[in-house]
Amino acid sequence: MGVKINVTVNGKAYSHDVEPRTLLVHYLRDTLLLTGTHVGCDTSSCGACTIHVDGIAAKSCTMLAVQADDCEITTIEGMAKGSDMHPLQEGFKECHGLQCGFCTPGMIMSSADLLSKNPNPTEDEIRHALEGNFCRCTGYHNIVRAVQYAAEKMAVEV
Amino acid sequence: MIPASFEYKRARSVKAAIELLADGNAKVLSGGHSLVPALKLRLNQPEMLVDIARIASLKGIKVSGKELVIGSTTTHQEIASSDIVKEHLSILAEGAGAIGDVQVRNKGTLGGSLAHADPSADWPALVLVSNAKVVLEGSGGERTLNAADFFTGFFSTALASDEIITEIRFPIPAKGTKSTYQKFVQPASRFALVGCAAMREPSGETRVAFSGVADAAFRDTGIENAISGKTLTAENINHAVSDTAKGQDIMSDHYASEEYRVHLAKVFAKRALMALA
Numbered sequence: 077m078g079v080k081i082n083v084t085v086n087g088k089a090y091s092h093d094v095e096p097r098t099l100l101v102h103y104l105r106d107t108l109l110l111t112g113t114h115v116g117c118d119t120s121s122c123g124a125c126t127i128h129v130d131g132i133a134a135k136s137c138t139m140l141a142v143q144a145d146d147c148e149i150t151t152i153e154g155m156a157k158g159s160d161m162h163p164l165q166e167g168f169k170e171c172h173g174l175q176c177g178f179c180t181p182g183m184i185m186s187s188a189d190l191l192s193k194n195p196n197p198t199e200d201e202i203r204h205a206l207e208g209n210f211c212r213c214t215g216y217h218n219i220v221r222a223v224q225y226a227a228e229k230m231a232v233e234v
Numbered sequence: 235m236i237p238a239s240f241e242y243k244r245a246r247s248v249k250a251a252i253e254l255l256a257d258g259n260a261k262v263l264s265g266g267h268s269l270v271p272a273l274k275l276r277l278n279q280p281e282m283l284v285d286i287a288r289i290a291s292l293k294g295i296k297v298s299g300k301e302l303v304i305g306s307t308t309t310h311q312e313i314a315s316s317d318i319v320k321e322h323l324s325i326l327a328e329g330a331g332a333i334g335d336v337q338v339r340n341k342g343t344l345g346g347s348l349a350h351a352d353p354s355a356d357w358p359a360l361v362l363v364s365n366a367k368v369v370l371e372g373s374g375g376e377r378t379l380n381a382a383d384f385f386t387g388f389f390s391t392a393l394a395s396d397e398i399i400t401e402i403r404f405p406i407p408a409k410g411t412k413s414t415y416q417k418f419v420q421p422a423s424r425f426a427l428v429g430c431a432a433m434r435e436p437s438g439e440t441r442v443a444f445s446g447v448a449d450a451a452f453r454d455t456g457i458e459n460a461i462s463g464k465t466l467t468a469e470n471i472n473h474a475v476s477d478t479a480k481g482q483d484i485m486s487d488h489y490a491s492e493e494y495r496v497h498l499a500k501v502f503a504k505r506a507l508m509a510l511a
């Protein structure tokens with residue numbers, strides 16, 4: 077029944093037998109106990125489950141764990157360097173980019189995908205890049221500011 | 235939501251995939267962005283999934299003679315950001331970039347979208363308007379269908395159960411051809427409530443195709459015949475779109491009534507033709 081998968085998650089290698097029907101998000105949360113990746117809608121719409129698979133943003137509720145075999149995965153737990161927050165995490169904190177925080181891991185992973193392709197996005201580009209991520213609390217304005225904060229900080233760091 | 239159990243096989247070649255498909259109740263898995271949601275809702279319960287996403291020969295974008303050839307497992311994002319596509323057939327990049335959201339475009343594929351044949355998907359209108367050919371391979375060999383013959387109705391295509399789409403061949407239009415994709419997004423799903431793809435060659439020949447409007451994507455020959463060869467003046471355009479979607483089986487659901495869809499189709503056909511003027 078089980079299919080063996082090898083994945084690298086946040087730099088650490090794992091190997092497990094999984095049932096083919098196991099969703100990637102459940103593998104991350106229930107097997108690896110990385111519960112920072114959230115399940116919001118479970119219907120591919122809200123983006124709370126967004127992670128990076130081989131460097132690109134994907135909704136982990138809409139992928140099977142077997143599809144990630146041999147892939148490099150980054151989740152929200154892999155963003156900080158020790159006790160130093162990632163500039164996006166810092167931006168969300170400083171700019172009040174979260175209230176309940178449920179959407180935040182997905183927002184940060186989608187924003188990181190954007191900044192990796194476009195380090196200096198316009199406000200419009202930020203809003204478009206986050207079309208697949210819903211926030212029921214903030215009204216989005218402060219999320220956009222948080223991404224701008226991170227973009228500025230990352231430009232200085234380079 | 236958890237799918238029902240199934241067996242999973244990753245095919246290493248087209249030949250291996252076809253052999254696995256011959257074996258009863260198996261389904262192809264590409265980007266999984268239509269199939270995985272359907273499995274989760276148990277709308278679909280195949281015994282086996284044959285994953286074709288890593289077959290190298292099915293991926294990529296190239297120019298071959300007078301055609302732009304795109305492999306079936308190429309993602310929406312790869313097409314939307316491709317310089318080759320932007321240079322030769324920019325409407326494909328424009329349309330692919332209008333699909334869903336970033337995460338969906340990162341995983342979903344051209345071949346998957348065509349095989350799924352959702353009447354509200356964007357690709358069907360784009361392959362129809364560009365006169366593309368769909369290449370299929372199965373246990374009986376290879377065959378090439380015109381896009382118009384590939385779609386056979388509501389979520390249905392000419393694909394046999396042991397066939398896979400290998401590539402899509404798009405004729406490269408004459409220099410000076412203009413094109414546009416105008417989409418009215420259903421704001422919750424981001425699918426097309428109406429998507430209108432239009433192309434006009436320097437000769438004046440004009441093609442118009444719709445997604446979202448009827449039970450399957452279609453070429454609107456009424457508009458095409460009325461506007462081909464005529465100047466794109468407001469008057470000619472208004473006249474050409476007056477019978478938009480005539481004879482089609484128009485969809486009606488809780489997002490948009492039949493009457494509203496036809497109204498939107500007219501408005502979007504007009505916008506598309508204006509954009510070509």
Ligand SMILES: Cc1cc2nc3c(=O)[nH]c(=O)nc-3n(C[C@H](O)[C@H](O)[C@H](O)COP(=O)(O)OP(=O)(O)OC[C@H]3O[C@@H](n4cnc5c(N)ncnc54)[C@H](O)[C@@H]3O)c2cc1C
Nearest residue numbers: 264265266267268269334342343345346355356399424425
């Ligand atoms: C939130 C969300 C929003 C979306 N918004 C849009 C939108 O705005 N516009 C739009 O057009 N689409 C939209 N989609 C659908 C998306 O584009 C899908 O990726 C696409 O329809 C299917 O492609 P796939 O590669 O994911 O196919 P899969 O899900 O892997 O497969 C779909 C079907 O096609 C079959 N299949 C796949 N590849 C092949 C092949 N090469 N040969 C034969 N059969 C094959 C499978 O067996 C299955 O039946 C959206 C999806 C989601 C989840």
Ligand code: FES
Nearest residue numbers: 116117122123137
């Ligand atoms: S939980 Fe995956 S998109 Fe909402």
Ligand code: FES
Nearest residue numbers: 175177211212213
């Ligand atoms: S902070 Fe509550 S959903 Fe975004």
